[in-house]
Amino acid sequence: MRVIELLTGDHLYMRQMVAKLQGWLKPLDAPRVAEAITFFEEFADLAHQRVEDEVVFRHLASAGAPGQPLRVMTREHELSRQYLAAAKSALPAAIHNDPEARTHVTENLSAFAALLGLHMKKEELVLFPLLEKKTAQSDEELYAEAVAARRVTTSDARYRELKLMAERAEHRKLGTAVVHMDASQPERTALVERKKPATNIGNVPEARTLTSEHHEHPATREPSHASHAGSASHAGGAPPSVGRVLYDDGNHQDLLLHDFTRGLSVQANVYLIIRGRAGIILDPGGPKVYPNVFEETRANLGGGHLRHIFLSHQDPDIGTSLNSWLMDTGATAWVSRLWTRFLPHFGIDRLLADRLRPIPDEGMVLDFEGADIVFVPAHFLHSPGNFQLYDPVSKILFSGDLGASVGVDDLQVTDFDAHVPQMIGFHKRYMASGRSLRAWAKMVRELDIRMIAPQHGAIFEGESLVSKFIDWCENLETGTDLFDNLYKLPSKATQGGSLDPEMD
Incomplete structure (x- = not known):
């Protein structure tokens, strides 16, 4: 299906930029992080997520698809925007080496990267099969709607520029799988010494973080806000669930x-x-x-x-x-x-x-x-x-x-x-x-x-x-x-x- 090919192609560039971003967070390279924020605002949100929100989710809802997966993915779109906005608001002070601002930029973008990785995999395992099931064999009309929705905010020329920006990303590889390291987590000693994990976990952070006593997984936190930006930090409570x-x-x-x-x-x-x-x-x-x-x-x-x-x-x-x-x-x-x-x-x-x-x-x-x-x-x-x-x-x-x-x-x-x-x-x-x-x-x-x-x-x-x-x-x-x-x-x-x- 052409719509799935379009969205899957977007994932390739988004994963490339996630890998690039994580390399710029520790230590924080603020000017390059600004470039990554621009990419994710324009490509991941205004182009890719707009197509899903305005075209794909509406199409599935009208076709009688279960509402729960669509609501979860919509919530994750909103949460990713909050992470980007919180990081962007702290970035000017971070560029001037304000330590608190640098921490907030790193925390929010680490959380954003982890959430985006989870979200893309969820699209590939849940959304795309659902789209195939609920869409006619020919999806030319739906594809045309998707492209038109993207062009409202992102021209074809800008879309190509953003792809080129992502293609400069460097990857760290394990075998043939791209491994996106979670920049918010320090190195750990494995519970059991192995050269490779028991199963191929793919584009997810190191498995043993599940046993960590001290580190919160960033994909489940609300965005943190720098105090100099005038925003109160998240007061706590249970993290938003994925299921x-x-x-x-x-x-x-x-x-x-x-x-x-x-x-x-x-x-x-x-x-x-x-x-x-x-x-x-x-x-x-x-x-x-x-x-x-x-x-x-x-x-x-x-x-x-x-x-x-x-x-x-x-x-x-x-x-x-x-x-x-x-x-x-x-x-x-x-x-x-x-x-x-x-x-x-x-x-x-x-x-x-x-x-x-x-x-x-x-x-x-x-x-x-x-x-x-x-x-x-x-x-x-x-x-x-x-x-x-x-x-x-x-x-x-x-x-x-x-x-x-x-x-x-x-x-x-x-x-x-x-x-x-x-x-x-x-x-x-x-x-x-x-x-x-x-x-x-x-x-x-x-x-x-x-x-x-x-x-x-x-x-x-x-x-x-x-x-x-x-x-x-x-x-x-x-x-x-x-x-x-x-x-x-x-x-x-x-x-x-x-x-x-x-x-x-």
């Missing part, structure tokens, strides 16, 4: 991260709970999504630390990336005691195995920064060693595979009866028995549940939907209840089914 906020009281957040699954992989929800400056991630997925899930986790945690990894059971979509998480963070992983000897087959290094902790069959209560996190037994739903996580602060039950739905684009259930067809096949085939479901329903009615958030598909929010779902589970026949017709020897005529067993 969808399920709960936020200022100190305690429950977040749904973006879905980075592609191709044949089953859709999966990854959740992050943040309390103060500590985090616990739930069912973080496999190696293909690890770089992006890690990046978004890092952005949401800011300068905080990932303390815990919760694995509801042993499936590959749950935690095949576990070794990378253990190597790149100091977190402790929790899983049913049945699986602690099996998960090492996913490639967990011997030196990290002591951070894989067993959950007893009866469950447990974890002290998480002064708040309780409850590991709720849900055995045989569907795994024989299966747990759900209940957060008493947010009153959210993270239910793992129970409640999963197939082929659902919506983030939230609105009509329970209409949603049942998306759940029924999966539950009848994967959940072990109606007896297990009835025991589960009796148990969870003792909890104060505001929301049920499964690992696949849409979320149930509100007392009515939560009650309907529990009642539905209690009366469902599944698994061994239905197996009379499945325990038969196959005939020669038996053929393979679809890739999705629940759809057969």
Whole structure:
């Protein structure tokens, strides 16, 4: 598609200038930084982001695309403008070597560069596939609108000049991947000495900053302002999140991260709970999504630390990336005691195995920064060693595979009866028995549940939907209840089914 080619081409020049800018920040080269600010104001904002705001986002909204990704990206456009404006206001004093002004320029532009890197990757992984899905095969009309919108603020001649400005950037390379170093972070000693990271994290800052005790990730801060410019600095509070906020009281957040699954992989929800400056991630997925899930986790945690990894059971979509998480963070992983000897087959290094902790069959209560996190037994739903996580602060039950739905684009259930067809096949085939479901329903009615958030598909929010779902589970026949017709020897005529067993 020509529109995607146009925006992807812009990314190339923006990444070149980001690399150039980061080289000018430490030590601060104020005159050259002024050139970079001009580029980002005119090229990244007035040209590239204008096309997205005025043409692409409106087109997607009119085509019925989900509103949440567009709102997040619009917010990030606004935040990037604030960073640039704050840096620009402090630049005159920085040129005259005012130390406070130089600090503000460096902080705001480091934050801007980190945010822009996250944002471009999000466009490539979320926005562009959405645009392909919601746009006719020929996008000539949309492309013409995009070019016309850009020409309102940036002439063709100026557009070419800005590209030439970016092309003078120098890159630091690791293999064939461009590595953009985070200029706001000092060098660190690796937790585990390796020549290369376990996975290719691409254009993101050094992975081990997730474990830093002292440094806030710049992409999650509000812009800081130099006092000489007459602006008050940001007073603090929780950093703006990158994913969808399920709960936020200022100190305690429950977040749904973006879905980075592609191709044949089953859709999966990854959740992050943040309390103060500590985090616990739930069912973080496999190696293909690890770089992006890690990046978004890092952005949401800011300068905080990932303390815990919760694995509801042993499936590959749950935690095949576990070794990378253990190597790149100091977190402790929790899983049913049945699986602690099996998960090492996913490639967990011997030196990290002591951070894989067993959950007893009866469950447990974890002290998480002064708040309780409850590991709720849900055995045989569907795994024989299966747990759900209940957060008493947010009153959210993270239910793992129970409640999963197939082929659902919506983030939230609105009509329970209409949603049942998306759940029924999966539950009848994967959940072990109606007896297990009835025991589960009796148990969870003792909890104060505001929301049920499964690992696949849409979320149930509100007392009515939560009650309907529990009642539905209690009366469902599944698994061994239905197996009379499945325990038969196959005939020669038996053929393979679809890739999705629940759809057969």
